[in-house]
Amino acid sequence: MRTDSGPRRSAAGRPAGPQPAKRQAILEAAVAVFLREGYNRASVDVIADEARVSKQTVYNHFGDKERLFIAAVEEERERVAAGFAAGSPYVLGPDGAANAEAYDGGDARAALIAFGHRVLAVLLDERASALRRLVIAEVARHPSLRPACAEGEPQQLVKYLAEMLGRRSSRGELSVPDPAAAAHQFVALVVQQGLYQSMYGTRPLADDEAAAIYESAADLLVRAYRP
Amino acid sequence: MRTDSGPRRSAAGRPAGPQPAKRQAILEAAVAVFLREGYNRASVDVIADEARVSKQTVYNHFGDKERLFIAAVEEERERVAAGFAAGSPYVLGPDGAANAEAYDGGDARAALIAFGHRVLAVLLDERASALRRLVIAEVARHPSLRPACAEGEPQQLVKYLAEMLGRRSSRGELSVPDPAAAAHQFVALVVQQGLYQSMYGTRPLADDEAAAIYESAADLLVRAYRP
DNA sequence: CGCAGTGGACTAGCCCGTCCAGTCCATTTA
DNA sequence: TAAATGGACTGGACGGGCTAGTCCACTGCG
Numbered sequence: 001m002r003t004d005s006g007p008r009r010s011a012a013g014r015p016a017g018p019q020p021a022k023r024q025a026i027l028e029a030a031v032a033v034f035l036r037e038g039y040n041r042a043s044v045d046v047i048a049d050e051a052r053v054s055k056q057t058v059y060n061h062f063g064d065k066e067r068l069f070i071a072a073v074e075e076e077r078e079r080v081a082a083g084f085a086a087g088s089p090y091v092l093g094p095d096g097a098a099n100a101e102a103y104d105g106g107d108a109r110a111a112l113i114a115f116g117h118r119v120l121a122v123l124l125d126e127r128a129s130a131l132r133r134l135v136i137a138e139v140a141r142h143p144s145l146r147p148a149c150a151e152g153e154p155q156q157l158v159k160y161l162a163e164m165l166g167r168r169s170s171r172g173e174l175s176v177p178d179p180a181a182a183a184h185q186f187v188a189l190v191v192q193q194g195l196y197q198s199m200y201g202t203r204p205l206a207d208d209e210a211a212a213i214y215e216s217a218a219d220l221l222v223r224a225y226r227p
Numbered sequence: 228m229r230t231d232s233g234p235r236r237s238a239a240g241r242p243a244g245p246q247p248a249k250r251q252a253i254l255e256a257a258v259a260v261f262l263r264e265g266y267n268r269a270s271v272d273v274i275a276d277e278a279r280v281s282k283q284t285v286y287n288h289f290g291d292k293e294r295l296f297i298a299a300v301e302e303e304r305e306r307v308a309a310g311f312a313a314g315s316p317y318v319l320g321p322d323g324a325a326n327a328e329a330y331d332g333g334d335a336r337a338a339l340i341a342f343g344h345r346v347l348a349v350l351l352d353e354r355a356s357a358l359r360r361l362v363i364a365e366v367a368r369h370p371s372l373r374p375a376c377a378e379g380e381p382q383q384l385v386k387y388l389a390e391m392l393g394r395r396s397s398r399g400e401l402s403v404p405d406p407a408a409a410a411h412q413f414v415a416l417v418v419q420q421g422l423y424q425s426m427y428g429t430r431p432l433a434d435d436e437a438a439a440i441y442e443s444a445a446d447l448l449v450r451a452y453r454p
Numbered sequence: 455c456g457c458a459g460t461g462g463a464c465t466a467g468c469c470c471g472t473c474c475a476g477t478c479c480a481t482t483t484a
Numbered sequence: 485t486a487a488a489t490g491g492a493c494t495g496g497a498c499g500g501g502c503t504a505g506t507c508c509a510c511t512g513c514g
Contacts, residue, residue, distance in 0.1 A: 038364065178443075216408055245492070271469080
């Protein structure tokens with residue numbers, strides 16, 4: 001019976017358990033291969049090669065292809081989510097409020113435009129798009145993926161935008177009866193066409209097209225909610 | 228040298244060429260199996276069985292799995308597109324204009340709501356959704372699918388809506404500076420969340436949720452474009 | 455010494471695409 | 485009318501290729 005509570009180690013040898021470095025290498029290779037090939041065409045041998053690891057090690061760490069897949073998707077999903085928060089300081093600071101007013105300056109239209117620009121950037125990031133396509137392709141046959149996407153990606157952004165609209169509304173700058181709904185609407189307007197194109201892998205939405213989209217979305221909201 | 232222009236026939240035997248009935252049966256089975264299983268997991272043997280046809284016949288008609296797949300997607304795409312037009316008499320009559328004013332009565336809000344309701348119905352049809360998921364999953368590895376979706380599905384609907392907005396605008400009922408853009412915006416508002424849920428295969432958007440979506444979308448446009 | 459990791463062989467299974475002998479049948483020919 | 489004809493279709497077998505997952509003898513290191 002073991003009495004210490006530290007990491008299990010035997011009488012001699014390195015700290016027990018699979019090596020985290022190997023695990024990480026396998027995960028990264030798995031992400032790359034699954035995003036590139038999809039679940040079925042991705043072969044465990046290729047993943048092992050690409051991770052510079054023996055196939056047996058892959059099975060030691062993850063058990064089978066299915067579980068490796070789930071873990072890889074989760075890994076990439078966290079990477080993308082981290083990009084949401086970290087890469088967008090004005091959305092949520094570390095404490096969730098520090099930069100909460102970053103978009104409160106200027107007029108409403110300018111703030112919405114800046115916000116829309118940012119939303120498109122994070123949503124149309126190439127790896128995020130590839131992950132979306134992969135999950136859509138496989139979620140029907142791998143129900144464990146469901147939680148990975150059920151919340152919807154832009155949740156946090158919508159929430160922040162709703163707060164911004166609420167503040168501008170209480171300042172009398174706008175007249176927004178339901179800020180949460182309005183935020184959803186703005187994000188839908190901004191995101192729709194870009195998502196469509198990223199899903200079908202057609203041309204990835206030129207900068208001026210994107211600009212036209214979020215500018216007219218901002219115009220629409222400002223017109224509708226002028227006080 | 229043949230002199231008649233009828234279907235090729237040899238000295239004896241039934242009219243030459245593969246039997247269209249078989250071809251159709253194969254196509255329908257292929258659609259069913261591909262939508263159900265995806266490209267890789269769908270096996271030609273299963274499709275042949277389900278079409279009550281021998282595997283050799285499948286290969287006689289379509290050459291290989293790839294071409295069968297393309298043909299199946301095209302078949303289903305046409306079926307969905309037909310549903311767009313035929314099933315929605317108020318969008319385009321047989322001559323393209325007969326019912327063009329079907330939504331011109333009533334006030335703008337009511338017309339937009341009715342229109343949004345219809346758009347959601349055709350876009351979230353279960354088979355249409357399954358086709359969308361399949362194409363998204365495979366378009367990267369089967370470039371021949373590109374044309375099948377490049378135009379975007381709701382094109383026709385958007386065009387009609389733009390015309391309706393234009394008419395109401397010239398009647399002074401609304402003030403829509405750019406009807407085409409406004410139509411795109413309305414469709415984006417209506418469609419976004421439902422598409423999202425149908426892609427990820429989560430719960431298929433209850434009726435009251437759908438109603439809330441297109442009602443508030445109609446409200447937004449009416450507010451923004453009041454004369 | 456003990457254990458994570460290696461590399462390669464191996465099993466078992468699936469699937470595409472081909473092949474072939476034989477059936478069916480509408481039409482032509484005798 | 486009866487036989488011949490040739491093409492579409494059948495059903496089952498099979499080759500070749502790829503893959504998931506297992507096994508094992510071996511290595512290197514703390």
